[in-house]
Amino acid sequence: MRRSLLFIPGNNPAVLNNSDVFLADGVIFDLEDAVSVDEKDAARLLVAKYLAGIKKGKTELLVRINACDSTYLESDLAAIVMPSLDTIVVPKASVKELKKLDKLLQVLETIRGIKKPIGLLPIIESPQALLEVVPISKQNRVVGLLFGAEDYTASMEINRTKNGFEILYPRNVIAVACKAAFIDAIDTPFTDTLDVDALKVDAQLAKSLGFVGKACIHPSQVEVMNEVFSPTLQEVFQARRIIQAFEEAKTAKLGVFSLDGKMIDEPVVKRARTLLSKAKQAGVWREES
Amino acid sequence: MKNSLGRVVPDTFTPFTTSDAFTSIPRKQIQEKSKNQPIKVFHSMEDLIDELQIKDGATLSFHHHLRSGDDVINRVCTSLHKRQIRNLTLAPSSIFPTYTGIELLIKAGFVKDIHTNYLSGGVSDLIHQGLLQGLLIMNTHGGRARLIESGDVSIDVAFLSTPAVDKQHNGCGTLGKNACGTLGYAQSDLRYAKQVVLVTDSLVDKIEQIDFDHHYVDYVLLLDSIGEAEGIVSxxxxxxxxxxxxxxxxxxxxxxxxxxxxxxxxxxxxxxxxxxxxxxxxxxxxxxxxxxxxxxxxxxxxxxxxxxxxxxxxxxxxxxxxxxxxxxxxxxxxxxxxxxxxxxxxxxxxxxxxxxxxxxxxxxxxxxxxxxxxxxxxxxxxxxxxxxxxxxxxxxxxxxxxxxxxxxxxxxxxxxxxxxxxxxxxxxxxxxxxxxxxxxxxxxxxxxxxxxxxxxxxxxxxxxxxxxxxxxxxxxxxxxxxxxxxxxxxxxxxxxxxxxxxxx
The missing domain is CATH 3.40.1080.10 (Glutaconate Coenzyme A-transferase)
Structure with missing residues (x-):
């Protein structure tokens, strides 16, 4: 699950040490924008030490490396590629750079005996990336796409607003591309860390478009994200009714049946099963409850 | 001797047994003070101390409602230091780092015991170095009230910082330039100290919301300032x-x-x-x-x-x-x-x-x-x-x-x-x-x-x-x-x- 991916600056030991206490589904240790040039080495070293020492739990561990065309790429990879790393967040992603990364990772994984391939989470943050979002979504290792609205709107020379009207198109495109590639669509962070109500509205909009989670830039955003992107109890209740009705219809040898006057067929049942599985993962529902 | 928690306790004290052991002990209360003398008003700390005739071995109490802004305790301690009064027991309800007058007395070797409920700053450093002649006794808020009402600590003089005093010599915490609100920690001192001094920097005609009733008061000391209001916020x-x-x-x-x-x-x-x-x-x-x-x-x-x-x-x-x-x-x-x-x-x-x-x-x-x-x-x-x-x-x-x-x-x-x-x-x-x-x-x-x-x-x-x-x-x-x-x-x-x- 990637309901909440929390950005943590890679150069702050105290924050790094507490990164797992906020119950985000994933933690992104940032070596890129959150770290100034004179702190790059320190951040890389700190994140590497943290990853080497951590007792792996349920939290997905991600690192946002510096851009692939920067001079930091090889040092970043050399430091952080290790068994505890789950996913690399790739800024300013393009097909060409993802292919290059895949090759570099293959070599490092072989040398270091890493059995589980490290995933890639490209950030779609330019009009160019948006135009090649489908091939990007199909690259090796890509587990999802993260929308980066700040850089995207800057490139588009348009203003960001709280209602997000200006980013509706890229959100739609990214969500569709991810669904088609069976990967996760992760929404852009909400930058006003004090406005929890607006954050909730923004997250609900993203969910309604097909996003499964959202990046967080402050720990206080995590709880809201986990709540919004988890199935509601009402949804769980309805899904259970659908499955129960389906089982009864199967016993009665009915192909198609109706519930509350609405036709229920295989895709509806499949969706209900997926929802229950997510509800279980999110701790919203237990089999016996 | 060890208490029930396994901690060593000096022989002169009662070791802790359980938290509700007190329920089988009768309440011990000394008589609330009664006085017949009229209240005297002073305008100088030195004149007041002369009048009080504080002697070696005296027990003096203070409250901490002005928190870091209190200056009364420092002025009293400075005066006592000048007079070389020794073997003192001090009982402020709390001690903040700004209460440097106590440090002065400890360094001079004039302080035997200190009773308090909270302590931080230089006084603590000195006690940690072993400069107190007797012992530091850390109380609880409720425990300090019990200690005073029982007479286990008998207060000779209570110097009570009082934001305002009226013509009848009642005191309150809500008026004056150093208004600090309620004065709950000082109530036992007021009722049971042998002599009570209200130290104020504001005289008013009449107080409606009385915190210190004049029936318990022996002296009023009017100073230019009892402290800094900004220090009240912690x-x-x-x-x-x-x-x-x-x-x-x-x-x-x-x-x-x-x-x-x-x-x-x-x-x-x-x-x-x-x-x-x-x-x-x-x-x-x-x-x-x-x-x-x-x-x-x-x-x-x-x-x-x-x-x-x-x-x-x-x-x-x-x-x-x-x-x-x-x-x-x-x-x-x-x-x-x-x-x-x-x-x-x-x-x-x-x-x-x-x-x-x-x-x-x-x-x-x-x-x-x-x-x-x-x-x-x-x-x-x-x-x-x-x-x-x-x-x-x-x-x-x-x-x-x-x-x-x-x-x-x-x-x-x-x-x-x-x-x-x-x-x-x-x-x-x-x-x-x-x-x-x-x-x-x-x-x-x-x-x-x-x-x-x-x-x-x-x-x-x-x-x-x-x-x-x-x-x-x-x-x-x-x-x-x-x-x-x-x-x-x-x-x-x-x-x-x-x-x-x-x-x-």
């Missing part, structure tokens, strides 16, 4: 902004809710600490959401609780000291904002002290151990950096006492096998909430049962103890000096622990 009374602290506060609120405590008529108190205060903020939101009206909040009162009173979330506030100027103003204007004395607050021998009526109290900790014994008195070197205040009183009285703390502070693990110094016995501490889990005292089987289906991160204190060490490693054990410089006195007068001299 740094420990600000809400935390730290995300980890916020997480702990949120989990604590969820816990209080899961225990079914947030309901009409409920009562609460939070200590003065960033996390505790954030809990109050989250509980406020929960009360609004659930449409709950509580009966009261108590303790030191700050603007958060004032706001809750004004929002109708509590029927009344019981205020022993005002933490900020919002509280001062509220106490002055809102008749549901009530003053309480330290005795009404937490004296174990009161018939029904406020602490016993509390549903929940949220407190902090410097250290906590596997038996839930909590230390808010010393750091891990054994130097005094705080004190019980109302910690032990409320932990005993409240139906549920919750300790909130980060599991790791400044790279140090907070759960110890045994705390350096016991302030509050573990038998009165019910729950520990940290950022990495919640531990319930096994003695509270009822709470464990209530929470068995909860989704809260409940674990054992032993698991948290092990977990913290995966981050910090196990700290080396510090050697302790055999020389005792102080004791931690429980609210009933028994001794829970000793404080030792710094290892040189």
């Amino acid at each position: 740094g420990t009374t600000k809400l935390t902004k730290d995300p980890v602290g916020i997480k702990i506060a949120k989990d604590t609120t969820k816990l209080i809710n899961a225990l079914g405590l947030i309901k009409n008529g409920f009562s609460m108190q939070t200590g003065a600490g960033g996390i505790s205060l954030a809990v109050a903020e989250f509980v406020k939101h929960e009360m609004i959401k659930q449409g709950v009206k509580g009966s009261f909040a108590s303790g030191g009162i700050g603007k958060q609780y004032v706001q809750m009173l004004e929002l109708g979330l509590f029927e009344r506030l019981y205020d022993v000291q005002c933490f900020d100027l919002d509280a001062v103003s509220s106490y002055k204007q809102n008749r549901h904002h009530l003053a309480m004395s330290a005795s009404q607050y937490g004296n174990p021998f009161e018939a029904d002290p406020i602490v016993n009526q509390l549903d929940v109290v949220v407190l902090g900790a410097t250290e906590i151990d596997l038996s839930f014994h909590t230390n808010v008195t010393t750091d891990s070197f054994g130097k005094v950096i705080g004190g019980s205040g109302g910690h032990s009183d409320t932990a005993y009285g409240a139906k549920v006492s919750i300790i909130t703390t980060q599991l790791i502070k400044s790279r140090l693990p907070i759960i110890k096998k045994q705390v350096t110094t016991i302030t509050t016995p573990g038998e009165t501490v019910d729950v520990l909430v940290t950022e990495r889990g919640i531990a319930i005292n096994p003695l509270r089987k009822d709470l464990i049962e209530l929470l068995q289906d909860s989704t809260l991160p409940i674990t054992s204190i032993e698991s948290l103890y092990e977990l913290q060490h995966t981050y910090t490693g196990i700290p080396a054990t510090l050697e302790q000096s055999s020389e005792v410089v102080g004791v931690v006195m429980y609210r009933d007068g028994s001794i829970v622990d000793t404080i030792r001299k710094k290892i040189s």
Whole structure:
């Protein structure tokens, strides 16, 4: 699950040490924008030490490396590629750079005996990336796409607003591309860390478009994200009714049946099963409850 | 001699046995003072001290309602120092780093014992070095009231900073340039000290809301200034902004809710600490959401609780000291904002002290151990950096006492096998909430049962103890000096622990 991916600056030991206490589904240790040039080495070293020492739990561990065309790429990879790393967040992603990364990772994984391939989470943050979002979504290792609205709107020379009207198109495109590639669509962070109500509205909009989670830039955003992107109890209740009705219809040898006057067929049942599985993962529902 | 907690107690004291041992002891009260002499007014500290004829061996008391802004204690101490008065016992309700006059007396070797409820700063450094002639006795707020009313500490002169005094020589905390609100800690001093001096910098015609009744007053000393009003607001009374602290506060609120405590008529108190205060903020939101009206909040009162009173979330506030100027103003204007004395607050021998009526109290900790014994008195070197205040009183009285703390502070693990110094016995501490889990005292089987289906991160204190060490490693054990410089006195007068001299 990637309901909440929390950005943590890679150069702050105290924050790094507490990164797992906020119950985000994933933690992104940032070596890129959150770290100034004179702190790059320190951040890389700190994140590497943290990853080497951590007792792996349920939290997905991600690192946002510096851009692939920067001079930091090889040092970043050399430091952080290790068994505890789950996913690399790739800024300013393009097909060409993802292919290059895949090759570099293959070599490092072989040398270091890493059995589980490290995933890639490209950030779609330019009009160019948006135009090649489908091939990007199909690259090796890509587990999802993260929308980066700040850089995207800057490139588009348009203003960001709280209602997000200006980013509706890229959100739609990214969500569709991810669904088609069976990967996760992760929404852009909400930058006003004090406005929890607006954050909730923004997250609900993203969910309604097909996003499964959202990046967080402050720990206080995590709880809201986990709540919004988890199935509601009402949804769980309805899904259970659908499955129960389906089982009864199967016993009665009915192909198609109706519930509350609405036709229920295989895709509806499949969706209900997926929802229950997510509800279980999110701790919203237990089999016996 | 060892007490029931396994701690060594000097032979001249009564060792702690259990937290409710006092219930089998009769209340001991000396006569409240009665006086026939007219009140004398002075305009000079030196003239007053001449009049009082303070002698070697005297016991003098002060209150700390002006907190870091108080200047009365310094002026008294400076005068005593000049006069070379020795073998003094000082009993200020708290000692802040700005109370440098006490340092002057200790360095000169003029101070025998100090009784106080909270201590930080230079005085603590000197005591840690062994410069006190006698002992430091750390009391609780309720325990200090008991100590004075019982005559176990007999106060010769109480110097009471008083923001305003009227023509009848009544005193109050709500008027004057140094208005500090309620004066709850000084009520025992007022009633039982042999001589009472109101020290003020504001004379007014008439006080309607009397905190110090003139019937108990012997002298009034009018000075140009008794302190700085800015010092009344304490740094420990600000809400935390730290995300980890916020997480702990949120989990604590969820816990209080899961225990079914947030309901009409409920009562609460939070200590003065960033996390505790954030809990109050989250509980406020929960009360609004659930449409709950509580009966009261108590303790030191700050603007958060004032706001809750004004929002109708509590029927009344019981205020022993005002933490900020919002509280001062509220106490002055809102008749549901009530003053309480330290005795009404937490004296174990009161018939029904406020602490016993509390549903929940949220407190902090410097250290906590596997038996839930909590230390808010010393750091891990054994130097005094705080004190019980109302910690032990409320932990005993409240139906549920919750300790909130980060599991790791400044790279140090907070759960110890045994705390350096016991302030509050573990038998009165019910729950520990940290950022990495919640531990319930096994003695509270009822709470464990209530929470068995909860989704809260409940674990054992032993698991948290092990977990913290995966981050910090196990700290080396510090050697302790055999020389005792102080004791931690429980609210009933028994001794829970000793404080030792710094290892040189």
